[in-house]
Amino acid sequence: GENVEQHPSTLSVQEGDSAVIKCTYSDSASNYFPWYKQELGKGPQLIIDIRSNVGEKKDQRIAVTLNKTAKHFSLHITETQPEDSAVYFCAARNQAGTALIFGKGTTLSVSS
């Protein structure tokens, strides 16, 4: 089945810096890759997603890039703010095309 690896597990940046989180997936048939942000005590919130027919997608300070050949995708956050501090999860849709398989998460800390 699908396997998703995520790095780094923790990331600390200064306010205003950029943050990059990377994920790799194993199933070449996977075609949908979302990113979630989870704040303490809350459920994961979808922040951006990308389909396999697109190489990059942007939404204000957040962007996701996808390299299908290498089977990896990345989340880029520019001009980070303290409120960006959270756990971020990448995911890929599994072989059956129904549920999502998640990476282990990255704890992002933005210090002011």
Next chain:
Amino acid sequence: SAVISQKPSRDICQRGTSLTIQCQVDSQVTMMFWYRQQPGQSLTLIATANQGSEATYESGFVIDKFPISRPNLTFSTLTVSNMSPEDSSIYLCSVRGGTGGSGSNEKLFFGSGTQLSVL
């Protein structure tokens, strides 16, 4: 996005008892899923709740331990049976967006979760 209400939000239970978690969605959805998030860990899919038929369980999860109901397109329950401290986790209900076109169907939305502690 769908509004997902999950309850209870948290509970502390005794070993050997069972807890049923409810998930209510504000619109009809085809796909509903239950995930487990162990402390400091990622999300692991328990099962897909199918309307009108038995749930589909992932490897490592069985119906006797995690019975699931899905009586209609807006509601589902997950029961954690015969609990042990190892069942202490956050349990999350999720739905795949709408019954519309393929774009909306891809997005997965989560409830706020049930924090379960087993003593």
